[in-house]
Amino acid sequence: MVIQTASHRTERARAVWDVLHQVMDPEIPVISVVDLGIVREVHDEAGALEVIVTPTYTGCPATKQIEFDIRQALDKAGFEDADMQISLSPAWTTDWITQQGREQLKAFGIAPPEGKTGKRALFAGDANVACPRCASRDTEQISEFGSTACKSLWRCRTCREPFDYFKCI
Amino acid sequence: MSKVDPLFETCLRLGDTALVLGQRLAEWSSKAPTVELDIALSNHALDMIGQAQLFLEYAGRVEGKGRDEDALAYHRQDFEFRNAMIAELPKGDFACTMVRQLLFATYASMFYERMTASTDADLAAIAGKAEKEMAYHARHAGEWVVRLGDGTEESHQRAQDAVNLLWPYAHELFQTDVVDQAMIETGVLPDAAAFKGEWLGEIEAVLKRATLSLPEDDWMPSGGRSGQHTEHLAYLLAEMQVLPRAYPDAKW
Secondary structure, eight states, X not given: OOOXXXXXXXXXXXXXXXXXXXOXXXXXXXXXXXXXXXXXXXXXXXXXXXXXXXXXXXXXXXXXHHHHXXXXXXXXXXXXXXXXXXXXXXXXXXXXXXXXXXXXXXXXXXXXXXXXOOOOOTTOOOOOOOOTTTOOSOEEEEESOOSXXXXXXXXXXXXXXEEEEEOOO | OOOOOHHHHHHHHHHHHHHHHHHHHHTTTTTSSSHHHHHHHHHHHHHHHHHHHHHHHHXXXXXXXXXXXXXXXXXXXXXXXXXXXXXXXXXXXXXHHHHHHHHHHHHXXXXXXXXXXXXXHHHHHHHHHHHHHHHHHHHHHHHHHHHHHTSOHHHHHHHHHHHHHHHHHHGGGGOOOHHHHHHHHTTSSOXXXXXXXXXXXXXXXXXXXXXXXXXXXOOOOOOGGGTOOOTHHHHHHHHHHXXXXXXXXXXX
């Protein structure tokens, strides 16, 4: 869902994407910032490189660390001249997590967000989430907020394991 | 009153309300009834402080005097704060915190939903992020207000006391003054009065499920958004600002 324009497809832009694919989320170190949908665009126009990133939750304490890690990776790969821009709009959504990212979350024991983000609704909890370990849907929510703002806490009634669910926003 | 820039004033109102409510929610860290709620309320506090950071950072840019979000948060006096008073009232018991969250977050999610269409690109972008977070807060609070209201005799009484205490302060969220009018006319802000009926409908629906009732409309205190506050704000700021006041150049 990353917008592909001509300026994305230069050799250097592709090399920057490769570098960013190696930058892992500090809280969930199995998923890259690209697969999380945090890196929105890479432009290479008239010799000027521009990387556009977007924060997840406004108060996410990992945001600064992520920006720092991206900057450091770019510098280390020789892209010191790349300009990093933070963009709030359009607002980040879990719909931008790639299929590969979803598989990586699941392998890590975190149930990936299911379905598309919906509109605001009171009392409209998530339908039963599939357990990332045994795939059972006989699960229940323990708490709407888990170890971080982006996750809620669930329990599988089949394999009895508790697990985190990456909430749809 | 000196001439105020309505956009700067608006950013302060939005940012200060988020900041002060975030500080109140953070007071639950390590003190909530269960560990899950401790995490939930700390996450709520983070969302509010994150939103405050965005609004106040923008306020600093609008003002153009070199103040950043930290300068605005930590180096202003209570009478310079522009938050709605409902945010500054003491956290009270858990019922009080949840009823406030219900009243405020339901309002804020509706307000930000409309503010995504703002003619001001920065405010529209912040609203796009805040809208999603406030919807979560409203849902979480609604579920708890039902549990408490329709719970034991004691939890019902405490929830009803909280509704009675907070209800008068909710009206300030929907009042408009010259600053708001200027912003509404230019399409920067939505007119909150236009969705008050819809908001009331949602609140009443939750309270009905919770077997709680709204008190009669009586006094409707206001003034927080123009700098007139209850005594509670100064104490909150004293605690929140103590470190940057004592060590103005302190860095993490």
